[in-house]
Amino acid sequence: MRTFQFDKATDTEQALKAAGAEQAMFLAGGTTLLDLVKLDVMQPERLVDVNRLPLNKIETLSDGRVRIGALVTNTTLARDEHIVEHYPVLSQALLSGATTQLRNKATTAGNVMQRVRCHYFRDNVSPCNKREPGSGCSAIEGDNRSVHAVLGTSEHCIATHPSDMCVAMAAIGATVQVQGPKGEREIDFLDYHLLPGDTPEREHALQPGELITHIVLAAPLADSRSAYLKLRDRASYQFALASSAIIVRLQGDRIAEARIALGGVGTKPWRATEAEQALRGQPATEDSFRRAADVAMQGAKPYRQNAYKIPLAKQAIVRNLQTLTGAVA
Structure with missing residues (x-):
């Protein structure tokens, strides 16, 4: 059994301070993280529970954009009246994913952070460059029917990104707001997820210790x-x-x-x-x-x-x- 430190944070500063340790990870809904910890695929030295942070609101901004807190659940986002009316593609994408129970638990930031569903990545036995860089990609010559890509692949990885929500956000246009040891910054949503290239173990543009605080959707396209x-x-x-x-x-x-x-x-x-x-x-x-x-x-x-x-x-x-x-x- 692997041991790890478990901390609970009540504000962003406390969460960032606790996450200063190497191999620390933030825990919200845990619908992906806890699965991978149980499979021993992810091995955090510290988990920082961020569920008490005040990041669970959906706000319409003065310029028409919508700011979604990192802890807004998939169910809450999918059922929000403003989202249903002005961003139906996002509501539909969320409702097409997973089960009601999982949507009730999964968070917006967690959905953005979720990892691939490649069975070779998750079995913790097969060669996988995401899990162990340089070991090879079993999927290229193996079972690659369902959760493997035809766009954006490399000789090091061909796993698809699994999210439905993120596809809708990519179409809408969005920014990812993060906070970390060096302060706050924004990442264009289309730049947030990384192509595997030669470094398939790097899946996103977050720097160590950074925490997603909000996703900001572009204003709805008029008459669309x-x-x-x-x-x-x-x-x-x-x-x-x-x-x-x-x-x-x-x-x-x-x-x-x-x-x-x-x-x-x-x-x-x-x-x-x-x-x-x-x-x-x-x-x-x-x-x-x-x-x-x-x-x-x-x-x-x-x-x-x-x-x-x-x-x-x-x-x-x-x-x-x-x-x-x-x-x-």
Whole structure:
């Protein structure tokens, strides 16, 4: 049995001071962290309980943005009236993930911090560069059908990022507000999650000792429609094989603006900016949607068992756009 120090913090300063120890981790809902500690995949020397910090509010700012406290639960965020009305893509994404019990416990910051669901990472036996840098990636030649990516991969890791919420936030646009030993700073949401590259053990842009305090959503795109479409093996409690978070604004029968993010196919929440550009000014037709979907998946690299994800992701884009625009197939 491994031992660790357990501290409870009542304010941010106390939490940061307690986390000064090497290998300290912050504990909120624990829906990922505690699982990985039990599996001996994560081995903290100190856990700092932050549940008493005053970070559980959802606030609408004067410029139209929304600031979400790190400890707001997934259920609270998904059911918030302002979120449902102005960010339906986010509410839908949250409600498509996990079970009610897990959503009641999981927090906004914890969702952003959650780690990959690759079985080779979690079994604590197989070679895995995330768990033990330099040991190799078992998934590349192994079982890579469901939770492995075709976008943003490297020779060192091909695991997908598992979050639905983060895909919606990538489409909306957001910043991650953090506080640490060097003070406060903001990280653009699209820069927060890192591609595996040569350092797959580094999954996010946080520095040691930093704590997420808020996620700030960009102001809603005026006169827009949005939706989250998740394709999976079964209809409940399953990670996406491919998903799309899309926000679109029409001008007559043409696409004035579109924001597209993909889940289940990338090593991080994947913003398809080139596909957005391909849609701008185009008629809202299936042909336009298919061309944009092709652009979104340019550069995708399939592996032995997951080549099907490329056409599936294209389908997730086309179907979502058809629903949002009312285009007839």
